[in-house]
Amino acid sequence: MTDPTDLYYDVRGVGPVLLVIPGGAGHPMGFDALTDRLAKRFTVVTYDPLGLAHGRLGLPVGEQSVTAWSEGAHRVLGEVLPDGESAYVFGTSSGAIAALDLLARRPERLRRVVAHEPPVVEVLPDADVQRAMFAEVYDVYRAAGLGAGAARLGAGLEERAWTADRSLDSQRPSADDELTKPMALFLTRVLGPFTAYMPDTTALKQLPGRLVLGAGVDSRGRLLHRTATLVSELSGGEFVEFPGGHIGVAEHPADFAELLARTLLSVTVH
Incomplete structure (x- = not known):
């Protein structure tokens, strides 16, 4: 099991x-260009909550929690942030949920947070439908297997009907396969406990100027554009x-990085 006292970051x-x-699962695959x-x-500072990019892929992993990830992020900042300075934070998907929790509970040294497409479906009026989708x-x-599970998730995030694709691998995953992917x-x-998280929009509302909710332009009309939009409205972000x-x-990555930098730097909170 991952030792909660261990911190992995670059x-x-x-x-x-x-x-x-x-x-x-916090693995920073595909982030280098950004x-x-x-x-x-x-x-x-790229945080790797489970150490998957630091030699721990394949080792046992227990069920994850939003609080554990955000507390780990807080400890990382304690190691890298110079005295008297504050940090910017960017999280996407499950990482965006951890970023929301970090800002709500540990705002002291955070300057501005961008949470991109957090799957916080508990804020939605059809939360029960989304819970059932994630359970499926x-x-x-x-x-x-993984191909079928990923296809079902993709359909759910796009909010379109789904039927099983018989061309996909239908072999049940082994325990070893599960830990190496x-x-x-x-x-x-991660998916179950993180999507059950309800953001503390009351706490976030007390931090004007520090929170930005982001969603992809290609996600319009889809589930996570809805969650980002509604959390923005509820929190005042x-x-x-x-x-x-x-x-x-x-x-x-190039256009995303440029807009992210501009968004982070557009407001300075003292």
């Missing part, structure tokens, strides 16, 4: 500290549309 660049919290660009303006994602994965770890250890869809960080 640091690159110069400038004010920008903590990046990836989505999925962080390379951001490192020209920020000291980019888990069941499909267990019964038919970050997406499988996400579906089994700004709303910004970013290039691409849910994985815009990988689809359009």
